Amino acid sequence: MEQAFLTAISDHQGILYKVCRLYRDTREDREDLFQEIVAQLWKAYPAYRQEAKLSTWIYRIALNTALTRYRRHTADIRFTDSLPEEAQAEEQESPQLERLFRAIRTLNDADKALISLYLDDFTYEEMAGVTGLSVNVIGVRLNRIREKLKQLLQ
Template sequence: MKATEKEFLDLMQKHKGILYKISRMYFDHTEDQEDLIQEMTFQLWKSYQNFKGDSQFSTWMYRVCLNTALTFFKKDDKKQDKYELHENYDRIDTDDSAFKEEQLKYFYDAVQELNKVEKALIFLFLEGMNHKDIAENLGISEVNARVKLNRTKEKLQTIIKKNGYEF
């Protein structure tokens, strides 16, 4: 597949939600999320010429973005120490938006206590991916993905209970 700027921009527009979801999963503050989005976009463009269409664009995009997020921290390990739990959360447009917003806040607070790989597992699970797709995106075996995901879900439940987030 020949890499053209228009094709790339069209695909990025169609799947831009992936960028925002991953950045929010890994960072608390808007400025940091924007930095990660910029880095993911750069890495996607840089590697787009290697996208051969063997998988869906979104699958390839998940893999590039998650790998970028996982390695983003390695550039400056000191960065991780400065992050605190975020205070600003997106509004949810539903009838009981205040309640759902509070639940979403608790969820994201709990997710911040997970390590980088656990965040990726939960993100892919929430995106509706099965164990095989999760394994493919993370470059691990399907059995390993299943085990790690189950352990991560248990850890997340423990964090939620520990922090008194249950209703």
């Protein structure tokens, strides 16, 4: 079981890093959140049933952990328009990608989750499985989110 879990984490670490990036500003906070998500996944892994895709299950736990931790530590978390200088130096990304992440960070938690799933090429049905929303609601909300991001990026 341990090897299967480690393989699952390795295969889906991009999902975990993206969630951490969207919900935390500094590298240290992202690392802490990553560790907490992996711990939650490990606790839940024995109960994983293969009815849902593994990536969907991982996303749901990662998002729930990030949101729970955010709510618990709201006073300690500061969302800013730009990353601190140390994080900018650590994150060697294109300016366009950085602008996109800054714009996404301004969205509410539910919209961040949806756009993150969308950017990872989840189908509307898979998004419904992660979020509990209907496929129709997801379509409408994604259209609104994309429009808002277009405005923010202009």
